[in-house]
Amino acid sequence: MSPTAQATAAARRVVFPFTAIVGQEEMKLALLLNVIDPKIGGVMIMGDRGTGKSTTIRALADLLPEIPVVANDPFNSDPSDPDLMSDEVRQQLQQGADIPVVPKKVQMVDLPLGATEDRVCGTIDIEKALSEGVKAFEPGLLAKANRGILYVDEVNLLDDHLVDVLLDSAASGWNTVEREGISIRHPARFVLVGSGNPEEGELRPQLLDRFGMHAEIRTVKEPALRVQIVEQRSEFDQNPPVFLEQYQSQQEELQQKIINAQKLLPSVTIDYDLRVKISEVCSELDVDGLRGDIVTNRAAKAIAAYEERTEVTIDDIRRVMTLCLRHRLRKDPLESIDSGYKVQKTFSRVFGVELSEETTQQNGTGQKIGLRN
Structure with missing residues (x-):
């Protein structure tokens, strides 16, 4: 890290690293x-x-990662994307003006x-x-x-x-x-x-x-994990720079992963049969409107891009479906079944896959979704 980068980092408010967050x-x-x-x-x-x-x-x-913005622009305008720039910047570009760009x-x-x-x-x-x-x-x-x-x-x-x-x-x-x-x-x-x-x-x-x-x-229940979280927090509070250094390489790795996924996203495809089945799940769950279908398709593509693949799998859909649909279900006050479990159950029936033991055990306590690094 160069001296100027160190100075900038020191001037910024110290933030707990994302990769250090437990659970x-x-x-x-x-x-x-x-x-x-x-x-x-x-x-x-x-x-x-x-x-x-x-x-x-x-x-x-x-x-x-830092993004390129037009200097002194109150809207953080993108120097190249017309949808992300103010009308003033767009006019200047059309007039051929030289626009100063800074990373932010x-x-x-x-x-x-x-x-x-x-x-x-x-x-x-x-x-x-x-x-x-x-x-x-x-x-x-x-x-x-x-x-x-x-x-x-x-x-x-x-x-x-x-x-x-x-x-x-x-x-x-x-x-x-x-x-x-x-x-x-x-x-x-x-x-x-x-x-x-x-x-x-x-x-x-x-x-x-x-x-x-x-x-x-939900609040973490396992005592060992709770102790780990408490220790981490006190370690961070006592000496933030040392704590940040321990996670520096993991942070950089994840940052690069996000950049790669954003670039790969436009190339990711989702098979027609899988799209039909996503809509079938939404229809069976009686989800109003088409937002649930659209978001599930987008999220499945994003998770595939995150894992550096260009084709969506059934597992990708399984891992995002609860997140995309649980809040769109009509609530029945007399029903004790957790909405996440309901989504997973319908998913497994439509896609012809078995419900994992973990999901069955967690009926009523929410569905756990794996995040692979």
Whole structure:
């Protein structure tokens, strides 16, 4: 590491390394797949307090490779992709202007619970617009989150209207602000990650359905693992640089794996028969709409790319299906069967594969999904 790189690392806030996080495989897998293909549509993470949700998301943002952005641009515009650049940058490019480009860490934007719509979407200064004839726009958090990760802790306590705004931007990739006949839009393509504690209430089903994946995490029960987590944390807190160095090579390896997967993703194919069976599972589970089918297809391709393959296997589908469908099932208050188990059971019947013993044992406690490195 060069002296300048060391200085930059020292100036940045020290973040717990992603590869050092013990357990919570389901959450880690969902986050990695969304980074490989942001079009999956984000992750909703539901789980007990103190299970490392925020730590894991910050660790992921820190792990991601730097991206090229247009210098001094409030929207982190991409210098080459028109869908990820502001109208101003696009005009400059069309006029043949020379655009300065700088590398930048992927942004992770925290959305505070009390945020107003103006703070999230940005505001237009009407007085300035009328007196000076310019579109005076003050960018909000969605502008800052473009090409990054937008994290909403306790998303189930956020105003429904704001959740709607976030999901609209995440789905369309654009944010539009209109006021007094003046309209401004800018790119807002980000991975939306929401987390919450089920005890504090669920999200409305129509909002929940718009999250691509839904990961459930629980407090680790095995005493030996709990001790390992506690020891790791105190080791990190006592001397972060030494702790980070231990995981440096694993971090770099995983970072490279993500880059390779993003490049390989467009070449990944999924057999027609498998696509039909995915839709058959969704149909049998009575999933409303086609979002479940689309997300499962995307996630299966992303996991294949992550494992450096260009063809999706039945096992890929098995490992992502619960994450993609469990929150789309209609809830029957009288039913005691866990929704994850229900998805796996239908999957095994349609695809003609046996339910693993582990899944059968875990009926009611959630499905464990393997993350291979």
